[in-house]
Amino acid sequence: CALAAFKLRRPVRMYLDRKTDMIMAGGRHPMKVKYSVGFKSDGKLTALYIDLRMNAGISPDLSPLMPGSTIGALKKYNWGALAFDIKLCKTNVSSKSAMRAPGDVQGSFIAEVIIEHVASVLAANPNAIRRKNLHSVESLTKFYGDAAGDAPTYSLVDIFDKLASSSEYRSRAEAVEWFNGGSRWKKRGISCVPITYEVSLRPTPGKVSILNDGSIAVEVGGVELGQGLYTKVKQMTAFGLGELCPDADGLLGKVRVIQVDSLSMIQSGFTGGSTTSETSCEAVRQSCAALVERLKPIKEGLEAKSSAAVPWSSLIAQAKMASVNLSAHAFWTPDPAFVKYLNYGAAVSEVEIDVLTGATTILRSDLVYDCGQSLNPAVD
Template sequence: MDCNIDMVMVGGRHPINVRYDVGFKSDGKITALNLRVLFNSGISKDFIENIKKYNWCNLSFDIKLCKTNLTSKSSMWAPGGVQGSFVAEAIIEHVASVLFLETNTVRRKNLHSYESLILFYDFVNEEAKNYTLPTIFDKLTATLDYKNRAETVRKFNCTNKWKKRGISSVPIVYMVHCYPVPGGVSIFNDASIAVEVGGIELGQGLWTKVKQMTAFCLEKLCENESLLERVRIIQTDTLSMLQGGKLEGAAHQNRAVLACDILIGRLIPLKHSLQEENGAVSWVSLISKAVQHSINLSASSFFVPSLNNARYLNYGAATSEVKIDILSGETTILRSDISYDCGQN
């Protein structure tokens, strides 16, 4: 389902009412934040996230989830995350305006250090070198291109009365939960590959990621061949795929890897014997021989995250430039640059 349709169906994201007291130094460094939040969660309990993405030094908050007779907004991708990020950015921009400082200067000064990150997120066990948010943010904001665009925006606003432009850079620290999920990979007689996925595709790219990971793993069995076009995703139900789990994290890709490893273990001896006889072995010929030798070409797996990777943090930042018609309220996104740390091979 298209994300915009999803937004219309459930009436947008949760409304929030926020009051805060913030302490800061003249250079923009924030030293204390006290939040009082009312969060309209609708008919079911929900949550708010991403407030801790900045180093507030001293943080206290009173967040109340108010259950009402409105629809729940939980079907939104990253429910509660956008609201929390909006609150954090509103505070940063408020501090910058009071001090007459450039907003990105205040943002950069209050990004977490590795030491403060592990205080605010006590489950973090990654190495300091893997905390890449400051580098990501600098790549977007410390470039000549960004400075030229910001100057262009300023000149446009000086010469236009009813249309205005804005440019803003926003960092993100997003906590991901990993859940146990089952999965299965099957190879058919025609050498096509089917993957059973417990989660649903709602625009977050789940099927694409699983297809890519499956093809990447099984390509170890063939020489310079791409298997991506041979992979298809089978949408399952709770009868064929028990304990399907949720959509967060890399769990669905991991369970595809586990199933592929099982298949590789079965097929690699056959591949080696065929290579000794004929040299290079194509994917189609390998699977054809596997069928003749009655090798099981279907594998099931159940991925269970360890305590160390059940939760982890994602880092990213985006710079967006928009144009607003003050008379009609029409907003146009002119350009968005997104930088995201997707890990290492």
């Protein structure tokens, strides 16, 4: 726009449809990586040195946070000795923003390129190299520290074995070989990739308010962007207040989540890192616990006068007359001993490439992941 306006000496407006805009401005941080890797003849890795340059663009954005997540994803394998040098490079192109595992995707890709390289040199099956270099519980603790957690929570080996050793994977790999032997201009590949994703819990606010008509307004710092945050928050509210209401399912319909701003929820922070749902829900649960403590004496008093269950509307009406505070705010902070933890997953993807045009098509992806105890399996 600026160049056209300068050349034409008149105002210029550029209109882009969303797809074109994403092609121009979207994408992930480009990185240039040089590496030296040591390994034994049986494929066991012994050492890795990474020299990484990241194109951070013209403005910092969240680029300074990305080296940590990039190395965090790369550490999913036991490299033996690991050293790295990462530099953020200021350039004259637009900066990429941070959305959906920024840096983690690149780190995982770098790790897989190195694994494939080692397998190629040894003329070995890449999956065999991957499996041999997955962490033990001891090495996982050395690479990830306290985030590694207890031994029973380390499920990556089981997840990887479940996919890579399945008869269906072997038959699909054979079908890929058969296809490539008879196709000149289109080729297929299949790969099984493990993932280790480190998340960090952070302090999060929540507020639950019961209105005079019995409806419930909930405020949390997180933003709903398709991850099901509001659904989980509503369910947590109904769960937290459930012991006060004989019809817990009906209570869910009374809950609505209000989109907050930085004034009504001053310590809301950001939405990201795959922990906003759980921290927001815990703040809501604590808010509900405070309301239950205030309303329980009212409920017990009404129950003493009547043998029937106390309707929700009657309880709230009585609480209002008794001048009970029907709004509770909580600011949940994580236990210092449990601020970080690891999630594990693996995926088998089958891809077809047109070697003339470079066009790629994902034919199928099978994913298995361990996210612990889910807040809502249907949403997750």
